[in-house]
Amino acid sequence: MGTGVKHLLDFQGWTVEGIQGILETADVMKEVLERPVKKVPALQGITVCTAFFENSTRTRTSFELAARRMSADVLTFAAGASSLSKGESLRDTIETLNAYKVDAFIVRHHASGAAHQVAKFSGKSTINAGDGRRAHPTQALLDAYTMLKEFGKLEGLKVTIVGDILHSRVARSNAELLDLLGADVTLCGPATLLPKELQKGRVKLTNDMQAAVKDADVVMALRLQQERMNGGFLPSMSEYALTYQVNERLLELAKDHAIVLHPGPMNRDLEISGSLADSERSRIIAQVEYGQAIRMSVLYHLLVGKK
Amino acid sequence: MMLEIKNIKRVGSDTLESLFIEDGKIRGWNLSESASETIDGKGATVAPALIELHAHLREPGQEQKEDLASGLAAAAAGGYGTVVSMPNTSPVVDDPGIVTSLIQKADRLGFARLKPAAALTRGQKGETLADLAALKDAGAAMFTDDGRTNENANVLRRGMEYASGLGLLVSVHAEDATLRQDGVMNEGVVSQELGLPGNPAAAEAARVARDVEIALLTGARLHIQHLSTARALEIVRQGKKAGAPVTCEVCPHHLTLTDEALRGFDAMYKVAPPLRTQQDAEALFEGLLDGTVDCLATDHAPHTQAEKEKDMLEAPFGIPSIEVAFPLMYTRFVKTGKISLEKLLDLFTAGCARVMNWEVPSLEEGAVADVVLLDLENSKAVDPKSFKSKARFSPWAGDELYGWPVLTLVNGRVAFQG
Numbered sequence: 013m014g015t016g017v018k019h020l021l022d023f024q025g026w027t028v029e030g031i032q033g034i035l036e037t038a039d040v041m042k043e044v045l046e047r048p049v050k051k052v053p054a055l056q057g058i059t060v061c062t063a064f065f066e067n068s069t070r071t072r073t074s075f076e077l078a079a080r081r082m083s084a085d086v087l088t089f090a091a092g093a094s095s096l097s098k099g100e101s102l103r104d105t106i107e108t109l110n111a112y113k114v115d116a117f118i119v120r121h122h123a124s125g126a127a128h129q130v131a132k133f134s135g136k137s138t139i140n141a142g143d144g145r146r147a148h149p150t151q152a153l154l155d156a157y158t159m160l161k162e163f164g165k166l167e168g169l170k171v172t173i174v175g176d177i178l179h180s181r182v183a184r185s186n187a188e189l190l191d192l193l194g195a196d197v198t199l200c201g202p203a204t205l206l207p208k209e210l211q212k213g214r215v216k217l218t219n220d221m222q223a224a225v226k227d228a229d230v231v232m233a234l235r236l237q238q239e240r241m242n243g244g245f246l247p248s249m250s251e252y253a254l255t256y257q258v259n260e261r262l263l264e265l266a267k268d269h270a271i272v273l274h275p276g277p278m279n280r281d282l283e284i285s286g287s288l289a290d291s292e293r294s295r296i297i298a299q300v301e302y303g304q305a306i307r308m309s310v311l312y313h314l315l316v317g318k319k
Numbered sequence: 320m321m322l323e324i325k326n327i328k329r330v331g332s333d334t335l336e337s338l339f340i341e342d343g344k345i346r347g348w349n350l351s352e353s354a355s356e357t358i359d360g361k362g363a364t365v366a367p368a369l370i371e372l373h374a375h376l377r378e379p380g381q382e383q384k385e386d387l388a389s390g391l392a393a394a395a396a397g398g399y400g401t402v403v404s405m406p407n408t409s410p411v412v413d414d415p416g417i418v419t420s421l422i423q424k425a426d427r428l429g430f431a432r433l434k435p436a437a438a439l440t441r442g443q444k445g446e447t448l449a450d451l452a453a454l455k456d457a458g459a460a461m462f463t464d465d466g467r468t469n470e471n472a473n474v475l476r477r478g479m480e481y482a483s484g485l486g487l488l489v490s491v492h493a494e495d496a497t498l499r500q501d502g503v504m505n506e507g508v509v510s511q512e513l514g515l516p517g518n519p520a521a522a523e524a525a526r527v528a529r530d531v532e533i534a535l536l537t538g539a540r541l542h543i544q545h546l547s548t549a550r551a552l553e554i555v556r557q558g559k560k561a562g563a564p565v566t567c568e569v570c571p572h573h574l575t576l577t578d579e580a581l582r583g584f585d586a587m588y589k590v591a592p593p594l595r596t597q598q599d600a601e602a603l604f605e606g607l608l609d610g611t612v613d614c615l616a617t618d619h620a621p622h623t624q625a626e627k628e629k630d631m632l633e634a635p636f637g638i639p640s641i642e643v644a645f646p647l648m649y650t651r652f653v654k655t656g657k658i659s660l661e662k663l664l665d666l667f668t669a670g671c672a673r674v675m676n677w678e679v680p681s682l683e684e685g686a687v688a689d690v691v692l693l694d695l696e697n698s699k700a701v702d703p704k705s706f707k708s709k710a711r712f713s714p715w716a717g718d719e720l721y722g723w724p725v726l727t728l729v730n731g732r733v734a735f736q737g
Contacts, residue, residue: 103628123630124514125584144632146514184514209511 019138020310021127022147023188031153031193034309038157041308044081045301055084058315061114063106063130064141065091065121070276070300071141071151075118078307084315087114102126106133116315119143124181137314145179150310151275152185154303156193158295159230161302162271167194170267172224174258175234175283178205178245182275183234187215200224201256204245221256228266232273233258233284249282259285263293271295321346322731323354327365327692329682330660338365340688343731347684358733360692363725366664367680368400368689370671371431372490372568373465373544373616374641376402379417380409385621385709387421390641391430393619393708395735397642398667398724400689402431403675406438407466413438413449415457422458430734431727432689434460439478439489443467448478455485460675463490465544468526470496476533483539488566488675490542493530493551494592498522503631505578505593513581515631518593524550531558534565542674543567545618547592549602556611566674568616569603571644575651576600576714586627586634587712590620607666608658614670617644621710639710643701645693647715649722660695688731691724699723 017026044052060079064072072088079086089109106117106129116137119127124144131138142148159166171190177183177199190197191213198216199206211217218224225231236252246252263270272284272293280286289296325337339346339354376390385393394402404421406412412421418435425433437459441447443466451462462482469475469491479489499522504510506517527543531554534541546552546567555567572590577597580588588594606612620637627634640647645667652658669679680689698719703711727735 101625101628102630103625121630123632126630128584129628129630144514145516181514184512207511209508 018314019131020149020314021131021138021140022149022185023192026192028192031189034153034306034313035157035160037309037312038302038305041305041312042302044308045304051081051083053083054312054316055079055082058115059085059087059113060116060118060311061087061089061109061112062118062141063089063109063120065102065119065126066142068120068142071120074300074303075139075141075307078304079311082308082311084311087112102129103133106130110134110136116311139310139314142181144181145184146181147185147188148181149185149189150303150307151182152189153310154299154306155186155232155273155275156189157302157306158273158299159195161298162295163229166190169195169229170198170227171195171230171232172198172200172228173232173234174200174221174224174256176205176237177201177210177234178207179237180234184210186232191215198224198228202246202252221262222265225262226265228270230271230273231258231263231266232275234275235277236279236283253282257281257283257285258288260288260291263288273299276300320356321352321354323357324360324365324690324692324726325357327360327363330364330366330664335362338682338690340690340728340731343688345682345684345686345688358726360726362696363692364695365682366691366693367668367682367686368691368727368729369398369645369667370680371399371402371617371619371641372542372614372671372674373570374402374404374619375407375621375637376404377408377621378421383623383709387424387433388428388430389707389709390619390621391425391428391433392735393639393642393706394431395727395729396707396724396737398645398691398693398727399431399641400691400727400729400734401434403434403436403460405465406436406463407443411438411443412436413441413443413454415450415453418454418457418459429732430729432729434458436461436463436465436490438462439464439469439482440474445469445471445474448474448481451478451481451487452485455487459487461488461490461542463492463544465490465492468492468494468496472529472533475530476537479533479539479541480537483537486676488540488542490544491530492545492591493523493526493543494518495522495526498525502593503589504581505595507578507596509578509581513584515581520548520550520595520599523548523592524554527551527554531555531563531565534558534563535561538564540564540566545570545573545592545616546603546606546612547573547595547599549599552602552606552611556606559611566613567611568614568674569606569612570616570618571640571647572638572714574600574603575647580714584631586629586631587638587714589631589634589636590618590638591636604652604657607662612666613674615644615648615666616671617641619708621708623710624712627712638714639706639708639712642706642708643713643715643720645724646720646722647718649693649695650698650720654721688728690726690728692726694723694725695721697721
């Protein structure tokens with residue numbers, strides 16, 4: 013059972029049915045992860061390469077564990093210790109890895125579009141594990157799955173995403189996916205971090221935190237990417253925390269059943285209050301757990317029956 | 320020695336005629352004298368050779384991308400008889416000795432004629448003026464810090480005033496670097512969807528506005544390179560009306576491509592200034608028609624294939640286009656009836672000469688014999704593998720184009736024969 017789609021670079025070319033297939037299979041994978049022996053033979057004989065050109069711990073380990081739990085062989089490539097530091101190009105690196113008869117690439121890169129290039133250079137199934145500001149589709153899928161587990165449906169759900177929208181691949185992918193699945197998405201942040209061009213479909217933009225959070229079902233705080241803050245986007249971190257922090261007081265405006273998400277890693281008490289992150293409204297740990305099931309499901313849909 | 324080029328047509332005529340050239344000059348049309356050498360033009364249309372005011376030939380220092388031999392051969396193949404090379408080489412062309420050596424080498428090569436531009440400031444750092452008079456004496460044709468932007472308005476002002484005293488113009492890459500930031504493409508819907516850092520149209524417009532004001536202040540001639548936005552063009556239009564001694568150029572890629580081309584994340588389309596929107600491209604074309612745009616320039620910017628295969632953040636800016644510029648513009652705009660051949664040729668030749676205060680090229684007796692024959696009847700696909708340039712990639716690869724140059728003469732010598 014496949015989706016008929018070779019890559020997961022973003023959601024271009026994906027149908028609602030294809031996405032629903034991944035979300036449904038994630039239920040099966042979640043059940044596998046609850047077994048005493050958390051391993052199935054679905055990807056036996058398949059070699060998956062995690063090609064991470066940008067630092068990541070949680071996404072890489074999540075993907076590697078997902079692949080291993082489906083019995084795939086995993087080739088781990090980390091740019092820091094590679095020939096990239098000796099000047100090798102992305103193309104040559106991928107062609108070298110490809111020569112090891114890899115069946116699929118899982119790519120993270122600091123440049124938007126790099127996953128597209130890997131798909132082109134390798135010709136193999138490619139999963140985007142985050143490229144620049146562009147897309148992080150498995151994060152969006154696991155976020156959607158978390159909402160689905162909570163509310164049973166996504167249609168009509170009011171989802172508010174707060175923070176550094178400009179630099180966020182998580183926000184872009186979530187907006188794209190949730191809009192496709194019928195949720196109402198509000199992107200909120202200071203005007204310097206909120207590109208007006210992202211307003212389309214059911215996706216709304218606002219600088220007003222109170223209006224954004226009012227009657228929300230889901231509030232997602234994004235990490236403030238301080239490493240990309242060289243353009244004078246914010247007067248100060250403290251002013252940002254005062255104005256755009258997701259905290260208990262703000263959550264009083266949301267629906268009673270509202271949940272809080274964060275893609276991690278968190279800057280506690282900056283974009284989200286530590287106490288809220290630890291509260292019963294938080295589903296931050298559930299996101300990580302579901303991420304495993306989602307990534308197993310994505311690998312299954314893209315790779316099973318392809319070899 | 321007399322050369323006869325027979326069976327050629329003048330623009331707007333179907334009559335086959337003969338052009339006679341002697342000692343590097345046009346001797347006349349349809350003479351009864353006998354020539355020592357004859358070339359059969361086979362019905363091609365003849366025009367003065369094209370003039371390029373903006374090419375990156377990469378020598379000295381970046382010969383892996385291009386050198387004088389490959390770049391000037393590419394220019395001749397593109398129908399150009401004269402090329403102004405940009406000084407952002409390694410080292411920068413801010414030393415009279417480099418200017419002299421470039422001209423001497425180009426003369427030996429015998430392809431298109433080279434007129435090097437020199438840096439306006441030492442090392443193109445934008446801080447101290449280069450030795451402009453000495454650079455002029457060595458043969459520099461203009462001054463520019465292109466490749467970089469002139470952030471210090473006062474340095475630009477003094478440079479323009481000084482250059483004006485020498486009778487030369489200053490040309491500028493007009494873009495506010497503090498607004499451009501790390502933008503790699505046009506800022507807009509497409510850049511936001513692709514998650515790529517954007518370069519706003521306002522970065523160009525704001526800088527053009529400043530520079531037009533400096534031209535008004537100084538009365539010194541200023542040439543604005545590769546305009547890419549409707550807004551900046553409008554500012555030039557208003558500046559010209561106000562009497563600013565400003566000229567400007569646009570490039571074929573900004574007229575024929577938009578930021579939509581970046582959707583495939585192919586860094587081949589990464590150029591500076593970036594490909595803008597359809598509205599910008601249409602406004603630039605309007606500028607060609609109404610005379611706001613003085614000339615066409617290619618901003619031929621060759622790179623190695625490996626460099627252009629890097630990711631969108633790492634890959635360098637630039638498209639090589641000197642070999643396809645005329646056929647591209649002819650096919651897209653003359654064949655479709657949007658502009659006349661006469662007007663297009665003016666933008667590629669006389670318009671450039673007027674910007675530089677050079678003698679306007681002609682095919683009349685006594686004129687310098689810089690001549691191109693253009694095949695307007697037959698189409699040929701763009702094949703980057705056949706480029707004379709070292710850069711063997713092109714956004715227009717595979718496109719069937721008309722108007723290919725078949726013969727280029729420089730000073731009466733054959734510089735290219737297709």
